[in-house]
Amino acid sequence: xxxxxxxxxxxxxQLLLASLDEAAPAVMGEAGAEVPPLxxxxxxxxxxxxxxxxxxxxxxxxxxxxxxxxxALEDWGAGVLKRLLRAPLFRAFYEAALWLERRxxxxxxxxxxxxxxxxxxxxGDLFVEERGxxxxxxxxxxVPELLRCETTLRPLLGGINALPRECDQEARIEAEWxxxxxxxxxTVRW
Numbered sequence: 001x002x003x004x005x006x007x008x009x010x011x012x013x014q015l016l017l018a019s020l021d022e023a024a025p026a027v028m029g030e031a032g033a034e035v036p037p038l039x040x041x042x043x044x045x046x047x048x049x050x051x052x053x054x055x056x057x058x059x060x061x062x063x064x065x066x067x068x069x070x071x072a073l074e075d076w077g078a079g080v081l082k083r084l085l086r087a088p089l090f091r092a093f094y095e096a097a098l099w100l101e102r103r104x105x106x107x108x109x110x111x112x113x114x115x116x117x118x119x120x121x122x123x124g125d126l127f128v129e130e131r132g133x134x135x136x137x138x139x140x141x142x143v144p145e146l147l148r149c150e151t152t153l154r155p156l157l158g159g160i161n162a163l164p165r166e167c168d169q170e171a172r173i174e175a176e177w178x179x180x181x182x183x184x185x186x187t188v189r190w
Contacts, residue, residue, distance in 0.1 A: 004122040006054035006144045010046035012119045015087065016060045016155075017043050019080045024067040033066035035059055051121055054146055061151045070154065077158030078165075085166065090115060094166075105164035105171065105190050109136040112163060123147060124182070135189040142182035149179060157186065164190045 017035065039056050046052055064076050085094040116126040129139040138160070157173050164171035171190040
């Protein structure tokens with residue numbers, strides 16, 4: 001039996017594309033900086049609640065890396081997360097979590113695992129492996145081979161690390177990962 005193909009929610013891809021275009025419009029002829037027209041069209045015309053192949057996510061991340069540089073991928077991911085938290089799909093959930101939990105980064109990070117399947121299908125599960133007073137360790141398994149690269153990892157790290165900032169806490173994130181391993185671990189400390 002063949003493994004299901006990883007997919008990403010169209011609404012998330014649309015946010016990524018809009019953020020990329022706003023952050024750094026493509027320069028014509030810039031190698032790898034343009035999202036292929038067919039992918040751009042399918043994302044733009046897709047129904048927000050539909051799914052598209054995770055290859056589209058990879059293409060967006062590659063274009064972001066070409067336009068912004070590898071070091072800026074985490075900031076791009078953090079910016080997309082901030083937009084995502086205010087999008088209709090997540091806004092009420094996010095505001096309730098902040099209000100009910102008194103801006104606790106551990107709780108917000110823990111809740112993020114429940115939001116994961118709303119954005120990613122067959123991209124592995126995200127769950128809390130350990131939670132302490134000033135840290136949360138998230139495990140991501142199994143990470144599909146397609147997503148086991150720094151280009152897709154950095155925006156995700158930026159998004160995860162931005163959650164404590166939403167609670168007015170500066171944080172740092174450490175990732176244990178390898179392109180050969182289906183298990184990634186993200187530890188966020190504040």
